[in-house]
Amino acid sequence: MKDLGLNSSKRYLYNSVFEYIIQLYTTFQINKMSDTLVLNADGAPVSIIPLSVCDWQESIRYMVLDKAHVLAWHNNWIVRSARWETQVPSIIMLKDYMKPKAAVRFSKGNVFLRDLYICQYCGTGLTKKDCTLDHVHPISLGGKSVWDNSVTACGPCNARKSNSTKTKPRIKPYKPSYYELVNKRKSLPFQVRDPAWLEYLQ
Numbered sequence: 001m002k003d004l005g006l007n008s009s010k011r012y013l014y015n016s017v018f019e020y021i022i023q024l025y026t027t028f029q030i031n032k033m034s035d036t037l038v039l040n041a042d043g044a045p046v047s048i049i050p051l052s053v054c055d056w057q058e059s060i061r062y063m064v065l066d067k068a069h070v071l072a073w074h075n076n077w078i079v080r081s082a083r084w085e086t087q088v089p090s091i092i093m094l095k096d097y098m099k100p101k102a103a104v105r106f107s108k109g110n111v112f113l114r115d116l117y118i119c120q121y122c123g124t125g126l127t128k129k130d131c132t133l134d135h136v137h138p139i140s141l142g143g144k145s146v147w148d149n150s151v152t153a154c155g156p157c158n159a160r161k162s163n164s165t166k167t168k169p170r171i172k173p174y175k176p177s178y179y180e181l182v183n184k185r186k187s188l189p190f191q192v193r194d195p196a197w198l199e200y201l202q
Contacts, residue, residue: 115152120169147175
């Protein structure tokens with residue numbers, strides 16, 4: 001194993017954790033749901049879009065390597081190896097500040113968020129699974145998948161519009177700022193592993 005510069009007690013603990021994680025990977029199917037909210041050193045999430053979360057294995061690595069404070073634990077969730085056990089962290093806060101990224105990435109999900117999951121042709125509110133991405137100027141006619149040519153549409157409106165260039169969205173599409181997207185994301189409900197996270201997502 002790579003030398004991480006740990007003292008003997010921390011090395012023993014890290015080896016125990018590593019041993020246990022390897023056992024899980026080779027014996028059981030790992031639960032892929034994100035288990036731990038990761039906060040920056042200032043107490044805010046490192047990222048809202050996407051939400052800064054990690055799985056329980058990674059959170060324990062942060063803890064063992066003394067990279068983060070544990071602010072909350074999952075109740076009644078303890079992981080064990082033959083030589084070691086711990087509760088699973090629910091919320092951790094990094095000890096060193098990580099500069100947030102403020103770039104806005106073009107994606108279907110971010111277009112839906114910009115439009116607040118509202119069809120830009122009929123005004124119907126949609127669930128994420130019912131949203132489709134429509135190109136105002138159709139791709140078949142040279143349109144591009146870019147912010148100012150992409151809007152949220154319901155299935156019927158998207159099908160009805162098809163390759164038409166006459167049908168226009170209610171609001172002209174645009175590239176939002178990172179902070180606009182963050183504020184819109186905060187205005188929507190979060191699905192969280194632990195209700196304690198909600199205090200940090202206001």
